[in-house]
Amino acid sequence: MEGNRLSRWFDRKGWSDLLIGAPYVWLLLFFLLPFLIVVAMSLGTKTPTAPPISFGGDYPLFNFQGYVRAVTDTLYFRAFITSLVSAGIATLLCLLIGYPMALGLTRVSKSWRNILLMLVILPFWTSFLLRVYAWMGLMGRSSWFNAGITKIWNAIVPAGWAVDFMPMMHSNFAVVLVMVYTYLPFMILPLYASLERLDPTLDEAALDLGSRPWQVFLDVTLPQSIPGIVAGGMLVFIPAAGELVIPTLVGDASSPMIGRVISDQFSSARDWPMASAIAVVLLVLMVGPAMIYSHFQAKAEGSK
Amino acid sequence: MAAAGEPFLRIENISKFFGPFQAVKDVSLNVAKGEIFSLLGGSGCGKTTLLRMLAGFEEPTSGKIFLDGRDMTGVAPWDRPVHMMFQSYALFPHMSVEKNIGYGLKHEKMSAQKKASRVREMLELVQLVPYATRKPHQISGGQRQRVALARALARQPKLLLLDEPLAALDKKLRERTQFELMSIQQRTGVTFIVVTHDQEEAMTLSDRIAVMDKGEVKQIGSPGEVYEFPNSKFVADFIGSITSFPATILERQTGQLRLSVPALGGEVMARDVPGLSEGQEATLAIRPEKLLISKDRPEGANAFQGTVKDLAYFGKDSLYRVILPSGVLVQAHAVNATRGGEAARVADWDDRVWISFAPSSAIVLAE
């Protein structure tokens, strides 16, 4: 195997450990260490000092109050649900919109493909914040966009339901809409990568054996693209569930999402243990299923 | 049902253009039911394109295909009773061997039990019962080839198309699989169309062969016909090895031709070929195994003297390269019928020898 030869070469050179270790060092420094700090903070007690957290002394060494409140307080519970449901809907919509786009990318000629891929990535060249502000303008009651949608709505519903404008801003609808817009490329790219590897003669083989094109999609294309769906789904769902900026700018302030709650606990409430505890719960909720999936995935790979 | 006398598969003046490029040129051929028919030709001559038109993946630019009396124009691949075994096998990597084989049965109206027994039957046919639950990447190349064959046969197609079915196998396995393929064809009775660029494979497998060149069918015939009676220089060259010389037709006698062949330094008698006229330029071609080599002048016509320039001992036979007074080199095989190794051979380096051949062995081509 090529890989083995390469790694033997590194072994001889004596810097393979360094090379293999580098990503782990990175993860250790910038993920595990901060995470451990967050876990530690989640066990502290809120105090009117600076920093507003204490361990031991007059206070308990391990204070589980944050966790207790995070899982019992209905405010937090509702915030979790709002976040997970919004992120879930956004992920599903990204999948429904992104899948045909990714499939389309694999079916066009090479030159068109590069142009279209560029267009998928193009939004990243503009500041994220600017793009959210653009959406705020579009959804606002006096915009042409809102006026257009209002017109369509009034044309199709009974007269009694007619409205002057669409109350799009400051709603979960707005959050999901902007999330879909923002995260769509993160769905399209991994899907495209997994679909692009598929052998088109497999489609022909299925057609030849009597399947119509939609059956070929269900039997051959879809099952083989599951890794791409999972990768895209996680890339959209995980940041969407913890999203802070979008709900803050376009969301409904009366039903905050969990990112907003964490941020508020850290800054205005100055309750670091509480904020940390919520962050840990959120992480477990999201990373847990991902780890279970990759465990089974590794098992399936292992049996190959 | 086909009308009486109607061939099972009739390809009528099929042409295929890819943009300005013509990949298949006005091909017409008939295939009988239960036949193994080969499409033989070099790379890029349009074999796969012709097969894909039969499967329905490409529409012919012009011409028609009739299968069992039915015009296939506009019939989608999934509606054709034609299945294909792909060159790359195209097994579904996420399905087990038995799921792969049973895939086509999905579309059959039969009970689950019957489907299972049909899959089982196919597994037995290709001797893969112990591998039923494995995935394609867990079996060998030869086994994959058999899964592909079983999958294509499971729905009992009227016509099976095999695109280079043996090309991915090593030489030994290929030879064994050839016979397996023939026996499976006999047992199932399905009509096979096999694409190959290997003339030996085509000769072994087929009832009839169509030799193709640059999108055209040059000759159709049984293996014996295309080997012994090639109708063009291309076919003669493509199938087996052959030596050819320019010739002029001097005289047509009853059943015989008298030709002048300057390269051989004399006149040659050959069997008459219709469509030739006296004075016409032609080609005389002869297979090496039909050339006899001897020390003494043989009886009859068509004997020429030369010098042994080169020889190679292969065990069961020897190959001689003899240079003629005209400077032309010819190759002749001689069977080593007596034991004695190198010492027993007919001639040695620089010996004067006679090269001869029977008039019926000479092939005269009008090119």
Ligand SMILES: Nc1ncnc2c1ncn2[C@@H]1O[C@H](COP(=O)(O)OP(=O)(O)OP(=O)(O)O)[C@@H](O)[C@H]1O
């Ligand atoms: N989709 C296509 N577009 C343009 N040209 C094509 C297409 N498919 C095939 N051709 C051309 O048509 C010719 C015949 O191709 P085909 O695949 O039928 O050859 P083949 O006889 O099967 O060769 P091989 O033995 O190498 O498989 C080739 O010159 C090829 O480049």
Ligand SMILES: [Mg+2]
């Ligand atoms: Mg081919």
